[in-house]
Amino acid sequence: xxxxxxxxxxxxxxxxxxxxxxxxxSEDIRVYKQIFSDCADIKMRxxxxxxxxxxxxxxxYVEVTGGSVxxxxxxxxxxxxxxxxxSKEEVYRKLKENALGLSDVTPFAYMxxxxxxxxxxxxILFVDGFAAALKIPDKGYPQMSISExxxxxxxxxSNEGFTDSIKTNTALIRKRVxxxxxxxxxxxxxxxxxxxxxxxxxxxxxxxxxxEEIERxxxxxxxxxxxxxxxxxxxxxxxxxxxFPQFQTTQRPDRAAMSILEGRIVLLSxxxxxxxxxxxxYNSFIQTSDDYYNRWEIASFGRMLRFIASFFAMAxxxxxxxxxxxxxxxxxxxxxxxxxxxxxGVPFPGVVEIILMExxxxxxxxxxxxxxxxxxxxxxxxxxxxxxxxxxxANLVSPxxxxxxxxxxxxxxxxxxxxxxxxxxxxxxVFIGLCAWLGFFGFLLSMLLLLIHLSHLTSxxxxxxxxxxxxxxxxxxxxxxxxxxxxxxxxxxxxVFAKRNNRVRLRRxx
Amino acid sequence: xxxxxxxxxxxxxxRLFIYDITGVSxxxxxxxxxxxxxxxxxxxxxxxxxxxxxxxxxxxxVSKRSKKEYSAxxxxxxxxxxxxxxxxxxxxxxxxxxxYVLYVLSCLxxxxxxxxxxxxxxxxxxxxxxxxxxxxxxxGRARIYEILFWFLMAPLLLMLLLAARDVNADYWTPxxxxxxxxxxxxxxxxxxxxxxxxxxHFLAPFEKKKGGAVRAAKSALFVSAxxxxxxxxxxxxxxxxxxxxxxxxxxxxLMSMIKLPGGFFERQDAFMVAIWFFTxxxxxxxxxxxxxxxxxSLFHQKGEKRYVLVTVILTFAAAALFYxxxxxxxxxxxxxxxxxxxxxxAVPILLLxxxxxxxxxxGGDLS
Numbered sequence: 062x063x064x065x066x067x068x069x070x071x072x073x074x075x076x077x078x079x080x081x082x083x084x085x086x087s088e089d090i091r092v093y094k095q096i097f098s099d100c101a102d103i104k105m106r107x108x109x110x111x112x113x114x115x116x117x118x119x120x121x122y123v124e125v126t127g128g129s130v131x132x133x134x135x136x137x138x139x140x141x142x143x144x145x146x147x148s149k150e151e152v153y154r155k156l157k158e159n160a161l162g163l164s165d166v167t168p169f170a171y172m173x174x175x176x177x178x179x180x181x182x183x184x185i186l187f188v189d190g191f192a193a194a195l196k197i198p199d200k201g202y203p204q205m206s207i208s209e210x211x212x213x214x215x216x217x218x219s220n221e222g223f224t225d226s227i228k229t230n231t232a233l234i235r236k237r238v239x240x241x242x243x244x245x246x247x248x249x250x251x252x253x254x255x256x257x258x259x260x261x262x263x264x265x266x267x268x269x270x271x272x273e274e275i276e277r278x279x280x281x282x283x284x285x286x287x288x289x290x291x292x293x294x295x296x297x298x299x300x301x302x303x304x305f306p307q308f309q310t311t312q313r314p315d316r317a318a319m320s321i322l323e324g325r326i327v328l329l330s331x332x333x334x335x336x337x338x339x340x341x342x343y344n345s346f347i348q349t350s351d352d353y354y355n356r357w358e359i360a361s362f363g364r365m366l367r368f369i370a371s372f373f374a375m376a377x378x379x380x381x382x383x384x385x386x387x388x389x390x391x392x393x394x395x396x397x398x399x400x401x402x403x404x405x406g407v408p409f410p411g412v413v414e415i416i417l418m419e420x421x422x423x424x425x426x427x428x429x430x431x432x433x434x435x436x437x438x439x440x441x442x443x444x445x446x447x448x449x450x451x452x453x454x455a456n457l458v459s460p461x462x463x464x465x466x467x468x469x470x471x472x473x474x475x476x477x478x479x480x481x482x483x484x485x486x487x488x489x490x491v492f493i494g495l496c497a498w499l500g501f502f503g504f505l506l507s508m509l510l511l512l513i514h515l516s517h518l519t520s521x522x523x524x525x526x527x528x529x530x531x532x533x534x535x536x537x538x539x540x541x542x543x544x545x546x547x548x549x550x551x552x553x554x555x556x557v558f559a560k561r562n563n564r565v566r567l568r569r570x571x
Numbered sequence: 572x573x574x575x576x577x578x579x580x581x582x583x584x585x586r587l588f589i590y591d592i593t594g595v596s597x598x599x600x601x602x603x604x605x606x607x608x609x610x611x612x613x614x615x616x617x618x619x620x621x622x623x624x625x626x627x628x629x630x631x632x633v634s635k636r637s638k639k640e641y642s643a644x645x646x647x648x649x650x651x652x653x654x655x656x657x658x659x660x661x662x663x664x665x666x667x668x669x670x671y672v673l674y675v676l677s678c679l680x681x682x683x684x685x686x687x688x689x690x691x692x693x694x695x696x697x698x699x700x701x702x703x704x705x706x707x708x709x710x711g712r713a714r715i716y717e718i719l720f721w722f723l724m725a726p727l728l729l730m731l732l733l734a735a736r737d738v739n740a741d742y743w744t745p746x747x748x749x750x751x752x753x754x755x756x757x758x759x760x761x762x763x764x765x766x767x768x769x770x771x772h773f774l775a776p777f778e779k780k781k782g783g784a785v786r787a788a789k790s791a792l793f794v795s796a797x798x799x800x801x802x803x804x805x806x807x808x809x810x811x812x813x814x815x816x817x818x819x820x821x822x823x824x825l826m827s828m829i830k831l832p833g834g835f836f837e838r839q840d841a842f843m844v845a846i847w848f849f850t851x852x853x854x855x856x857x858x859x860x861x862x863x864x865x866x867x868s869l870f871h872q873k874g875e876k877r878y879v880l881v882t883v884i885l886t887f888a889a890a891a892l893f894y895x896x897x898x899x900x901x902x903x904x905x906x907x908x909x910x911x912x913x914x915x916x917a918v919p920i921l922l923l924x925x926x927x928x929x930x931x932x933x934g935g936d937l938s
Binding site for chain 2: 387388390394499502505506510512513516524530
């Protein structure tokens with residue numbers, strides 16, 4: 062007797078070439094074992110169920126994702142126990158109708174689908190005479206629990222951070238926006254890794270063409286494995302040569318929730334605690350979550366500082382070189398003399414000094430990131446005190462250069478988004494090179510090059526420099542939340558990311 | 572996607588025009604005006620607004636009458652041969668404009684920032700950025716100047732305000748001493764600088780709202796006239812007519828003389844060159860961009876890159892010619908500008924007189 066479950070996959074082109082679940086247990090076990098041959102971590106347990114112990118079945122799972130086969134406290138344990146008390150006919154009926162009320166059971170008609178289902182971390186149950194394999198959730202893959210984010214720290218606001226599990230991450234967003242309009246679209250990415258990728262958005266706020274565009278880009282490539290959202294980010298961005306990220310990243314669920322409320326789409330990838338937010342712009346990278354939790358005056362001040370920091374993080378060493386090597390006339394004589402005195406005895410030209418110190422600093426940063434916590438802190442002290450001080454005392458670099466490099470580093474740390482800050486770290490060397498070669502003209506060239514590049518850059522159709530450019534798209538409303546953040550009661554409309562006819566986010570009750 | 576529509580807002584057009592007009596005029600106009608109209612130069616700046624506004628009205632009339640792209644309307648009205656010849660002249664004018672401003676900017680950079688560096692290197696660097704700039708289309712260009720506007724205008728206005736303290740108002744008077752001929756010559760000279768508004772013809776397909784470009788150009792002209800008047804009065808008040816007429820870049824000299832109250836910097840001229848670098852780059856970029864657009868419409872092509880390359884090469888050739896040959900520079904200043912001006916005015920007048928009037932048909936199609 063072969064029972065068919067409702068909802069089984071129909072025979073389509075997509076399923077062509079797949080092996081159907083036959084309903085003959087021995088045959089299904091043979092095929093399944095063939096699929097998972099030489100996989101020591103895949104466990105397959107055969108057993109008998111039914112009142113007379115006359116129905117054969119097999120439970121298959123990845124070793125750590127299931128408990129013992131007795132499964133007393135697990136869903137499958139309860140299922141098997143209850144099936145053991147049923148007659149053969151009742152077993153099939155209960156399985157067919159899901160009469161046991163299992164919360165999440167998925168039937169598969171094909172062996173390949175059953176195998177994929179098991180690899181997501183669930184258990185697969187084959188029953189003799191039943192032509193479908195059932196996916197039953199169990200404890201799943203091991204994962205880290207919810208912890209504080211290591212970056213994007215805030216003084217005020219939630220400290221929860223995303224985890225490696227995509228399900229936990231979507232739940233963390235839904236916990237904050239409890240609306241049925243929040244949609245989660247699941248896509249599989251990676252031919253071999255079959256990574257779950259979720260697109261989270263609020264249906265009535267997004268532009269459907271942005272969603273279509275990201276889906277098109279995700280489907281536009283075939284890759285072995287997607288092990289982190291960073292891989293998706295690089296494959297889906299439109300300008301590969303730009304140092305500026307075209308997706309915003311966050312490890313904070315509140316930031317992600319805030320983004321979907323703005324009409325943006327959050328892309329979550331399994332095994333990655335970093336969510337991608339799209340579309341994005343320069344302004345969004347400078348904003349932090351607590352900009353909206355704090356009072357507007359301090360939020361505006363902090364934001365302005367970050368804008369200034371982003372400029373100095375790339376331009377200061379270059380400007381120093383341009384002024385000291387080419388246009389000393391602009392400095393007051395006293396300062397010029399103290400610069401000259403500080404450089405006395407230094408054997409290198411200014412540009413070599415700057416590059417030496419910048420590279421040393423980048424090395425320290427790299428070493429600090431790779432080393433474990435306590436040792437990472439030590440690296441800072443070693444770098445700051447020993448290398449800096451020793452280099453000055455040995456007359457290898459002037460103290461002014463140490464100050465310039467330290468200030469530049471401070472500015473780069475003030476940029477809230479790591480990927481965005483990286484762009485400025487790289488551009489800094491372009492500025493250094495051009496300023497060392499062409500002085501202030503080199504600085505102007507670099508600035509213009511940067512501006513042209515940024516003005517050409519878009520993220521899913523949104524100009525990267527919004528709302529400083531093209532603010533007419535939103536009737537100049539977005540300028541209220543840019544360089545300065547106006548008081549919350551004035552931020553009545555959603556930014557440009559949201560659908561044009563659905564931009565009101567705040568109104569006073571009558 | 573919603574931003575890649577090759578349309579720019581009125582604010583963007585307005586700012587682009589302010590840069591196009593103000594950059595080169597504030598740099599070159601004061602000595603030229605001092606030479607031709609002396610203390611009456613200030614009147615020339617405002618008198619030149621009259622022909623400029625009339626020119627804009629002409630452009631507006633043609634645009635309203637055509638309902639199509641300017642080049643297509645010319646072709647329909649004058650036939651392929653004449654319209655192609657006219658487009659060729661527009662192309663040459665755009666390239667000469669870009670090449671001349673490139674030459675002036677390269678010389679300015681060489682004089683004020685990099686005395687020992689090669690002219691060619693400076694020229695090529697700016698040109699490379701010019702080429703890169705037009706690759707992003709009209710929206711990319713508009714965005715740069717929309718964002719830069721107050722970053723450049725605020726320091727300029729501040730410096731002019733500070734410079735105004737040391738102005739000797741006695742140098743401004745007496746007025747009406749240069750005669751009608753001098754004033755007319757000065758007015759014509761200022762109008763030459765204002766005539767870059769001819770690009771309004773080619774802006775129609777990029778406007779978000781029909782007629783927005785002409786309105787933006789009108790207000791940009793007024794703002795530019797105010798700025799030019801301020802610069803002229805301050806430079807005249809600082810250097811007097813004789814000295815001013817013999818200076819190369821009086822505004823840059825002025826910037827080096829301003830003392831910031833409680834200021835940290837001894838001299839600001841190196842920093843202030845940035846204003847003219849960006850504004851003159853805008854004009855170079857405009858010349859190259861509209862040159863490329865004209866070239867594309869001449870060959871009925873949509874592709875960008877090869878036309879950009881042609882424009883870049885020809886702009887460099889023009890800048891090289893002006894640098895190498897004093898005669899070419901003089902020829903350009905004396906004859907080409909006048910001939911160009913006559914051409915720029917004649918074409919819309921002829922179009923108004925002989926062009927076919929297009930009316931919108933009932934079904935919404937053009938007839």
